[in-house]
Amino acid sequence: MKLTLTLISAVLLSADAFAWGPHTEIAQAALDAMGADDPLVRQLGPDAKRLAPYAWMADFRQSLLVRADEVFYADDYLLFPAATRHYQHLCPEVEQTYSPYFRRALQAIRTESTHNASRWIGSLLHFTTDTGSPPHAARIVGPTHSKMEGWVDEKLIHLPGYQPQLFGADDASAEAGFLRRMQGLIEFSKERAQRCRADVDGDRRAAVEPVVLESALETARVTADLLHTLGVLTAKANDDDATLTGKVIVPKIEHATMSRLPAKVVLLGTSYSTLTEPDGTFTFRHLPAGEYRLVVIAPGRVSEAKPVSLAAAATVTLEPVDLSQGTDGNLVRNGTFTVRWVSAEAFDHWxxxxxxxxxxxxxxxxxxxxxxxxxxxxxxxxxxxxxxxxxxxxxxxxxxxxxxxxxxxxxxxxxxxxxxxxxxxxxxxxxxxxxxxxxxxxxxxxxxxxxxxxxxxxxxxx
Known part of the structure; x- marks a missing residue:
């Protein structure tokens, strides 16, 4: 299930951007342990193979990610009403990401396309796997940090025979179980950091690698448990939930890359958002019945908020939202400072x-x-x-x-x-x-x- 994600993007701009190298290998080991019959792998289908490279998602704040079949901004999967800013990936601050990103990933699997859901899961995976880095858990910075987490043989990160565990049978108990498991991972990796620190400072790499590998393997086990739990939980659907579908006609832009950028669809006052598919369509599944206000954001354009009423168990298809008229090729999103979905104190995309x-x-x-x-x-x-x-x-x-x-x-x-x-x-x-x-x-x-x-x-x- 290997997939190389070619990114025309950036590593974090902040000073705390240390590279815990085996994000991809840890996620892939977890997926291999889960197997093709795992509920999440079945639900995501071909997009399950994207989870391993998407595990780098949170290292690309404000940046555009580009590959042959997709173009999108990472922040569309990092910022939302429950997480209004970027977080450091070291303890203790990274611990603030667990609950909001767990809930958002679960929501995405239930309500969005498999492609969008896999990106949201990727953000959660990054914070999860970064926590398992020994210097991240032990709050070590500087040269010792870089050497400690970099000295690991990524080819040895495999979980033969491991059976993923369920954090809990419902959303609340699973989230609580995830938080307990993450605290255990922090203590596990913190102890390894303390154990190998003298060898790191003494440049004795051969002694360090097996210790850091222990953390990588434990992180892979936690990751397998997390992904398995998400898959089991999302199989539980409410028959009274509604479906909302539509299509966006995006502005015409003379730009090889930005012309491929999907539109963003947001339900104001909620945590629901998604990006359109390559053909401009979008779908929200399993939405609670109620009144919504939908807005579409694309380079140079923001639509008027459209009221949407959803009855229980209904399927509503909207008229196409046409943003192609009267455009001037503006490449800036929310350049009119209209949308404040992420936070009332700031502007989306700024x-x-x-x-x-x-x-x-x-x-x-x-x-x-x-x-x-x-x-x-x-x-x-x-x-x-x-x-x-x-x-x-x-x-x-x-x-x-x-x-x-x-x-x-x-x-x-x-x-x-x-x-x-x-x-x-x-x-x-x-x-x-x-x-x-x-x-x-x-x-x-x-x-x-x-x-x-x-x-x-x-x-x-x-």
Whole structure:
């Protein structure tokens, strides 16, 4: 069930991004132990093979993931109303991810397509498997961290004869069982970290590898139990649940990669969201009966919220949502700051960040960072800001592009000239040195108080 996921993306931008190498191997060992007849493997079908590479999901915040058959932003599977920010993957902070991502993965398997569900499970798997890294469990950072978790023979991560265990027979007991199992994994790996630390510091790799392998194998057992439990639980369906289906006609974009990005469908005021399939369709299964408000997000466009009424056991098919009319090729999602589904205090697809160093000490100004967008070499793009008539900011609000050559988080970034009040736009041309761009808004106010919209679009040919 090996599958290599080719990612045009980045490792985490944060300083805590240490690479516990065998995420894929741990997840694959768990899947192998489960076998083809496991309930989750049967439910996911061919998409079950994606779980192993998707176990890296949480290391790609704000980043675009691209392979031959899919393009999507990782944050669409990392941020939601119960998890409104990115988390460190070391203890104790990673422990805050277990319950919300367990519930969200379970919801996705029940309500979304198998492709979407496998991505949500991948996010949960990353936090689960990262916990089993000895330095993550023991809160060790620095060079010792990197060596300790890197010194493991990934080819030895297998679970012959292991029978996955069920955490609990219903959602509540299974979640409680998962939390207990994770606490046990933390203690297991913390003890291994303490046991091998002197050998790590002494560069005695041969002595370290068997100890770290013990943690990798225990993490694989926990992972197998988790996946097995998810599969058993999702087989329990409510006959009164409803189904909602529809189709989105996305904006036309002259961009080899961004033109393949699916639309995001959100039910406001709930935890339900999904991405459309390649043909633009979407389906929510097993929704509770009730009143909903549906909104669709695509590059450059956000639909009006549409009321949807679902009766018990009903199947509702919506009229197509057409976002293709009147588009200008804008590559920015939620550039009008319309959607606040993840959090009422922020805007979907934008991350709030304090300025570094001396800049932070001088002013209350902060940056709102958009998602990274790939630029096509030789193509010129225009960054445009549409200011509100009442816009005012004593510190001078500005919009600019942060660019870099490579998708990885260690790449050096460069800020463009800013678009400020009275300035229409700035231009940047894609090149090997300017291959990725992020729209950034620097202001002491909320962006929606000074801006109507921001846009990054390809220049029209003359």
């Amino acid at each position: 991350s709030l960040r304090s300025l570094p160093g001396k800049l932070a000490a001088k002013t209350p100004v902060r940056d709102w960072d958009g998602e990274w967008i790939p630029l096509q070499s030789g193509v010129t793009y225009h960054l445009t800001a549409r200011w509100k008539a009442t816009a005012a900011d004593a510190n001078g609000p500005q919009v600019f592009l942060r660019t870099k050559a490579k998708p990885d988080g260690g790449s050096i970034t460069t800020d463009s000239a800013p678009v400020v009040l009275g300035t229409k736009e700035v231009a940047v041309t894609g090149s090997p040195e300017v291959a990725w761009a992020q729209v950034c808004i620097r202001t002491s106010q909320s962006p929606d108080t000074v801006l109507e919209a921001v846009s990054l679009r390809q220049a029209l040919e003359k």
